[in-house]
Amino acid sequence: MNANSFLALGVIILTSCTRPDSLSKDRVANVPIPKRYDTTVAPRLTVSSDLLSQFGDPILRQYVKRALTNNRDLKSSFARLAEAGYNFKSTKSPLLPNLTTNGNFSRRKFANRFFYSIPPENSFDLTFNTNWEIDIWKRIRSEVSASASELQAARSDYAFARQSIAAQIMQAYMKLTGLEQRLKLNRDNLVSFKKTLTLVNGLFVDGSSELTDLNFARTDVENAKAKYFRLQNERDQAARQLRTLTGDYADKNLRTSGLPQLGKSIPAGLPSSLLIRRPDIDASYQRLRAADTRITVAHRALFPTFNLTAAGGRSALKLNELSNSNFKVWNIVGGFSAPIFENGRLRNELGAATKRAEKAYYDYQQIVLDAFREVENALGSELALSSQEKATESALDAARIAERGTLLDYEAGLVEILTLLEAQRRRFSTEEALIQVKVLRRQNRISLALALAKAV
Template sequence: MKTAAILATLALAACSAPGPLAPGAADSLKIPARYDGSQPPVLRVATSLTGLFDDSALNATVRRALAQNPDLRGSFARMEEAGFNVRKTASALYPSVDANAAAGRSDNALTGERANYSASLDARWELDVWGRIRAGVSASAADQAAAAADYENARQSLAAQTMQAWFDLVGAEKRLALGNRRLASFSETKDLVQRRFELGTATFAESELARTDYENARADIRQLEDNRDRAARIVRSLTGDYPDANLSASSWSSLSRTVPAGVPSDLLISRPDIDAAYQRLRAADSRVTVAHRDLFPSFPLTASAGRSGSVLSDLGRSSFDSWSLLASMSAPLFDAGQRQAELGAAGKRAEQALASYQSIALAAFKEVEDALGTERLLREQETARQQALEAARSAESRTRRDYEAGIADLLSLLEAQRRVFTTED
């Protein structure tokens, strides 16, 4: 009867064995052969973000952030923690041995009061017949790989954030410099109108209008200085330093090499966030295997050897008083569906991991497509802006000469000035 029950358990477990989802994860994405806006790949590829720009100050700032950022140190600690978890899980593949010792006293009418001392070595080892423990080790190893990918993703994200913050600081300083040029230009116009007013060739209203633009430009300087200081503090906080504003970045960095778009399938192996999601899918698959193998019988081996005596020195004898060796089998017969429910839940967690992997991969593809499209549009926009700036400067120069000659009015000159600075900004 017991044999029949065990065979029924094995048959039920075998029938419910699920298949892994990770091997077909990439195929489910329906990846195109190339990006919509991609150009032919170039020969040289940047191996790190710090190799993209010929700017020693920027690269030093990124390296400082990678060395000192507290969030990145936390990510590194999580990666190391995952490594210890692998060791802990893998230890179940080997026997465990415990040493035990006890001492006590007893008293009865026949023997009287006596002391009792004992010492033993106890060993236990579960035979991994079905691969349940090995599947658990595989899950922990995939977790470790995911943590390592998370750490690499954190490094790349921090480097990108630091670069973006640096460029924001450069932009803030450029805008502050532009604001100072605007202030100087409106100051020159104010002085010009004031001289004309004193000569009687300009009205009081024109003088006040010129002074209004000058004072507005002076007020804007305070806001631009605050923006610049805030941008500097962001960089300082990313590098793990006290967030003061004692940092300067006044020039744009130039690309030292071209980064190719590649093909979409390359993204699956080059993006650490996608790799982390894939490793979590592998871990979920392995935990489905663990839950499935938990339906099968387990085969633990136990052994014990020890000695006892009424005198403590008896424990030092070279031979054991007693020993035991036991091989056993434990098979689940009835648990009200607990193990089957855990198997079903593990399968659904694997499906969630697959959906997360697909979502992260598609988001990454979208980021690349967006970047390629934006890059193309920005090149066209830059050309148009440069032409507009040349036209605005030409118009401002001509209008100033006309105003000094008495041909143009003040409003035309102020409008021409505003257009120059608006286009530059």
């Protein structure tokens, strides 16, 4: 085969190795992004730069800081980040020649054929070897680029893990505080039911009330006791959960300072800014870039590889003569290797790399859509919970007035005991509902801050 035939064969090989189109050129390709969020008409979202500034609670801030130092999941995420850093450095190694050294010792003796002694002979060898793949097709540099994208993805994963852990701590703190307030309310309600029981018992002794009324009052007292024990258990479990998140032993001894006041709202910004701010979106995009770049790596594997190999060394009969031995050897070899027949392995690897990039492309799009949904849900809940809180406060005012009036009517004999007990239960359930909606509103504010990528 002459030179022209080799040239023609090379052209055919290279033209048949066409790389698939890139999938990571555009961050927002085929992702519908509105000009503004659907629920930003109300409420007016105006302030706050980070998660912790939402609530001016020093105890909550201490818990968050402790979790960012001790949380095991966060430590695991940092270890993955460090691993990605080492992988990136390892990937860069083939860009430069590698150098190895070898040392050998041998001892030999020739056969004595003529009945005279031949002393044994020692041999010492020291060689240095170097090998370098010339990155003509940028396969190695593409691998380095992919590894760099994975390192950036790990950084973004760690940033998102920090935000998530802080948000979980704050959510758990709100839950614990709400349970403590409900527990206190239940104690107060139990006292109220006991007072009613005492009142009914006095009327029963005087003959002004029936045994059925007394049993109704006792039922509410015992139910209040049962609920107190249930709430106490829920409170202790919430405290243990918070302890675990801070990286401590799961005991129930924790302090809170009550539900913190809500600060100003969070600026929602434009939907497109989420693509820049949210670490989880950036991590997904960086993985898309890495998968896309690895298509190039798999594609370049179809091309010939070119290597330079060199070796040099010395040989001597004595170890101390290696440094000044006159017997020196060296060689330099340049060569190439090209795949001819490998039963479709390389092209299948290219196809698999293409599909992995395609999967990363759709995963990225789904994460973007999920992020927009989270923001829209949190913004919608901000408005709904605010209105719900105002309505519940009005209902509580009415329930308290009704309870006081019903108690006076019962003492005057104008209503039955069931009416009084129902009035007390309604006031209690409405007050408990107000605590719960306040907790939900603060938890939603945390979710909104997390969805909008507010840093810790």
